[in-house]
Amino acid sequence: MAPLTDLLPAATIPKTMLAARIVPGNDRLVLDKAYPIRDLKDNEVLLKMAAAGVCHSDATLLTGVTLDTRSYVMGHEASGVVVKLGSNVDNKDIHIGKLYSVLAGDSGTHGLKGIPVVFNSLGVGNDGAYAEYFIARFDLLVPVLNMVSRPVSRALAAIASDAGVTAYHAIQHAAQVKKGDKVLIFGIGGLGHLAVQYAKHFGATGKFLLDSISVYVCDFKAAARNLALELGATEAFDWIQLNTKLTAGFTVDTTIDFIASNQSFTAAMGALRPNDVNFPSSPTLVLVGANPENLVFNSLDIVSSGVQIHGNTYGPRSALVAVLDLFAKGIVRGHVHEEPLENVNKVIDEPRSSEILGRKVVVAHE
Numbered sequence: 001m002a003p004l005t006d007l008l009p010a011a012t013i014p015k016t017m018l019a020a021r022i023v024p025g026n027d028r029l030v031l032d033k034a035y036p037i038r039d040l041k042d043n044e045v046l047l048k049m050a051a052a053g054v055c056h057s058d059a060t061l062l063t064g065v066t067l068d069t070r071s072y073v074m075g076h077e078a079s080g081v082v083v084k085l086g087s088n089v090d091n092k093d094i095h096i097g098k099l100y101s102v103l104a105g106d107s108g109t110h111g112l113k114g115i116p117v118v119f120n121s122l123g124v125g126n127d128g129a130y131a132e133y134f135i136a137r138f139d140l141l142v143p144v145l146n147m148v149s150r151p152v153s154r155a156l157a158a159i160a161s162d163a164g165v166t167a168y169h170a171i172q173h174a175a176q177v178k179k180g181d182k183v184l185i186f187g188i189g190g191l192g193h194l195a196v197q198y199a200k201h202f203g204a205t206g207k208f209l210l211d212s213i214s215v216y217v218c219d220f221k222a223a224a225r226n227l228a229l230e231l232g233a234t235e236a237f238d239w240i241q242l243n244t245k246l247t248a249g250f251t252v253d254t255t256i257d258f259i260a261s262n263q264s265f266t267a268a269m270g271a272l273r274p275n276d277v278n279f280p281s282s283p284t285l286v287l288v289g290a291n292p293e294n295l296v297f298n299s300l301d302i303v304s305s306g307v308q309i310h311g312n313t314y315g316p317r318s319a320l321v322a323v324l325d326l327f328a329k330g331i332v333r334g335h336v337h338e339e340p341l342e343n344v345n346k347v348i349d350e351p352r353s354s355e356i357l358g359r360k361v362v363v364a365h366e
Contacts, residue, residue, distance in 0.1 A: 047080030076123030105314030169315030249277030260289030
């Protein structure tokens, strides 16, 4: 990472910037080299983009599945250096020149015009961080360098805000993984490789459990399975291997599904359903992946098996604080690589074709 001083802007903030916008009818982002930097509202800050994570949900949004007709700058997973404060932002709370991770989810309880709040947040409905500068509400900023024992890189600070928080919240709160549980994770990508580490060591007690949790993973990519094993997974399966295990009576207490396809959902239900060999006492299925497929299940199957199905998106500020601390202490490792902002379409093509191992972020010129 470049020294923090190298990330600071010139004395005069430009009027326009390079930005990557979603435009309805296009399956790729439109690069605008002269996108205007708007004036700040009272409760907002302007940040120079340090890093912005590329998420599979960005590729999903570009398919038009949400039927959203708005055009906006994408990029919901971000870190940035503050360069300007809105009139109601106290410079004792938010410091110009400091690096912050920006909480992806809006803290409001209601969306606009009946739209879920997630579709009115940074980079999803509102202009985001696939740009040289971006604007965020001050209360969504969490300090990075001055809150931990050693610096967290700009790339880790970015992925903490979504991949880190969402995976953490799925393990800690949605699934409430506890000592002695067996957990099966589908999809070892940007979120899944972090979830392996959370589940392996960090149960719902909030304390590290010293390998008391068995973590199994399923991914069709050999490299992803190997990464999961390197990060502490108990066993890693491809789809055929998992089917063989399920046929033999393999069950788990919890499944975390970062794919959310019919294939993964069916396999998850199979792993949670009681059989002659095992009987999970409180089976839980957590859906995290964003997928346009319709998932099919039988209500009698759900009721009789006792499977609890939970959806999970983002997480609270406290989760981001915890994730940054885990990164800083080296307890959780992020597998992340950087690419120039100009390459954002190339990078988005990689999750479309399942080529990314871990997470990629885009960075602006320094």
